[in-house]
Amino acid sequence: MENKNELKYIYAFSLIPSVGPSTFRKISTGFTNFEVAWKSTPLEFTQKTKLRENLVQKIFTAKAKIDPEQGWRKFENTGLSLISFNDKNYPSQLKEVKTPPFVLFCLGSNLKLLQEKQLAIVGARKNSPYGQMATEKIVTEIAPSGLVITSGLAYGIDQIAHRTALKSNAKTIAVLGSGINEVLNRPPIKNLIDEIISKDGLIISEYPPRYPSSRFTFPARNRIVSGLSLGTLVVEAGEKSGALITTRCALEQNREVFAVPGNIFSPTSIGPNNLIKQGAQPINSANDILETFNFATNALAKNNNHKKISLTDETENKVYSALSFDPLVIDQLAKKCTLDTATISTTLSMLELRGLVQNIGGGRFVKK
Numbered sequence: 001m002e003n004k005n006e007l008k009y010i011y012a013f014s015l016i017p018s019v020g021p022s023t024f025r026k027i028s029t030g031f032t033n034f035e036v037a038w039k040s041t042p043l044e045f046t047q048k049t050k051l052r053e054n055l056v057q058k059i060f061t062a063k064a065k066i067d068p069e070q071g072w073r074k075f076e077n078t079g080l081s082l083i084s085f086n087d088k089n090y091p092s093q094l095k096e097v098k099t100p101p102f103v104l105f106c107l108g109s110n111l112k113l114l115q116e117k118q119l120a121i122v123g124a125r126k127n128s129p130y131g132q133m134a135t136e137k138i139v140t141e142i143a144p145s146g147l148v149i150t151s152g153l154a155y156g157i158d159q160i161a162h163r164t165a166l167k168s169n170a171k172t173i174a175v176l177g178s179g180i181n182e183v184l185n186r187p188p189i190k191n192l193i194d195e196i197i198s199k200d201g202l203i204i205s206e207y208p209p210r211y212p213s214s215r216f217t218f219p220a221r222n223r224i225v226s227g228l229s230l231g232t233l234v235v236e237a238g239e240k241s242g243a244l245i246t247t248r249c250a251l252e253q254n255r256e257v258f259a260v261p262g263n264i265f266s267p268t269s270i271g272p273n274n275l276i277k278q279g280a281q282p283i284n285s286a287n288d289i290l291e292t293f294n295f296a297t298n299a300l301a302k303n304n305n306h307k308k309i310s311l312t313d314e315t316e317n318k319v320y321s322a323l324s325f326d327p328l329v330i331d332q333l334a335k336k337c338t339l340d341t342a343t344i345s346t347t348l349s350m351l352e353l354r355g356l357v358q359n360i361g362g363g364r365f366v367k368k
Contacts, residue, residue, distance in 0.1 A: 009034035010084050011075055012068040014103050014208050018058045021206075024102030026051060028086070038068065078209050080180060081106040083114075091115055097227040097253050101206035107180050107193070108202040113171055118148040119289065120225045120250070122243040123157025123235035124268045129360045130325040131236035131268060133367070134260045135160045138233070141286030143168035145295045150175065150229050152221060153189065153203070157235045157243070162192060166199055173228065176205040177221035178213035222246040223253075230293055231256030233283060237271025244271050247280070256292055258283045263326065315339070319347045320356060320367070327364035 013019050013027065013034060030048030031037040037045065046056045075082070083089050083104045091114040094100050104114075119142065123131060135157055139149055149165040151158040153174035165172040174196060176183060180203055183189050193203055206224065207217065222245045226232050232250040234257070237243040247257050259280040262269025276282045283289060322328070322336040330348070334341045348365055351357035358368045 005035060006033055007082050007084070008068050008072040009038045010103060011082055011208070012038060012063075012066050012071055014082075015066055015071060016059055016062040018055060018062065021099050021102050023049070023051065023055070023059075025085070028102070038063070075209070078181060079107070080209060081109075081111065083111065089114060091228055093118070093229070094224065094227045097223060097249075099223070100227065101224060104204050104206060105180055105208065106202055106204050108197045108200070110171075110200040110202060113148060113173060113200070113202050114204075114228070116148045116171070117146070117293070118150045118173065118229040120150045120229035120232040120246065121157065121161040121235065122151060122222075122225065122232060122237075122246045124237055124241060124243065124271075125154055125156035125158075126268070127156045127160065127236050128266060128268055129327055129358075129364075129366050130262065130266075131157055131260075132160050133325045135235050136164045138235075138260075138283065138286050138289070139164040139170065140168045142289065143170035145286075145290055146170075147230075147290075147293075147295070148173055150225055152177070152218075152225055152246075153183070153192070159192060162196060166195055166201075169199075171199070172196055172201045174201070174203045175221055175225045175228070176203065176207070176213075177218040178205065179207045179209045179211035180205050181209035182212060218242060219245050223249040226250035226255055227253055229255065231258055231289065233258040233260070233289065234272045234275060234280070235260045236262060236266075236268035238267055239270045239274075241271050244275075247275060256281065258289055258292075315343065315347050316351060319344060320351060323357060323365060323367045325366055327360055327366050329363050329365075333365070 026049040027037045042056055042060050046053055083106060085100065085102045089111045121135065139161055148171045149161055150173045151161045153159065153162065153176060162172045162174060196203060226246050226249040232246055232255060234243050234247055250257050257275060257280040259272035259275040259282060261276060261282050262272055264273065281288065318337050319333060322333055330341050330344050333344045337344065348357055352359060356368055358366055360366055
């Protein structure tokens with residue numbers, strides 16, 4: 001961990017919007033430390049960093065309104081940690097990307113988690129039942145391998161990935177497109193954040209605590225999600241989904257891209273199906289991912305052994321076999337199974353009690 005005085009001035013520079021990753025690196029290279037940089041004159045700053053004069057002027061105008069001592073005291077009260085590019089806790093995997101963030105703000109004490117092998121899982125905010133089940137299946141299967149599940153805490157596939165990781169005793173990291181304190185008081189997200197932290201996960205951001213999100217911060221966030229990870233899995237995504245930005249980042253970073261094949265009639269399957277056409281690896285189970293990374297698959301085999309389904313009742317077997325991850329109503333099942341609706345309804349209730357079938361609302365049923 002860098003000394004407190006150095007972090008104080010790094011934090012002060014991070015509060016200046018025009019000081020991004022590239023500018024941070026030029027300051028770091030040009031000066032012996034950030035305190036010297038902060039106390040330099042505009043001329044010295046320009047000469048040492050080789051930055052444009054108009055940018056230096058912007059930085060000094062903003063700098064004049066910031067008190068590093070006061071700012072650092074406020075930051076210490078947030079309960080967050082600050083890691084700079086030069087810190088030993090900075091993730092080595094992220095250092096390899098083209099424009100790595102110079103600073104990372106972290107909520108959670110398990111900073112070593114950043115060095116662990118990770119898999120990014122991204123997808124549609126408005127996912128289908130199929131997308132939810134595919135995510136839950138793959139994350140549950142991956143959990144015994146020790147891979148950390150990394151995503152963006154967004155509604156839909158991101159949150160399903162985080163929640164399933166927690167249920168499966170896997171560690172998870174959430175990367176935000178805003179300052180961490182910007183989301184801490186939003187009840188639905190706060191509950192998930194609290195659970196992630198309580199189970200030794202991390203919430204991270206390259207933005208200072210109160211930095212608001214914008215249409216620019218989320219694409220920037222995506223490069224961190226993919227940059228931390230060995231590969232990125234896309235579960236569902238529309239043609240113009242933000243999840244596809246993450247896959248572009250992954251490709252630019254020479255990381256693996258995986259995609260879950262989807263229904264050709266579903267708008268949320270356009271993204272992953274197109275990725276597969278372009279060379280992404282289609283995924284049917286976690287084994288496809290684990291083999292790519294040469295992970296041992298014996299844990300996966302053990303995880304799946306107890307899930308083998310044996311239905312001795314002929315009717316139950318018939319109804320269960322007719323179900324898939326695409327929702328079906330009772331009338332459709334009755335037609336497929338050539339059974340009356342009363343029998344279908346009773347059989348579905350039995351299968352539900354056994355945890356094999358899920359009623360997703362509106363009288364629609366899917367395999368669980």
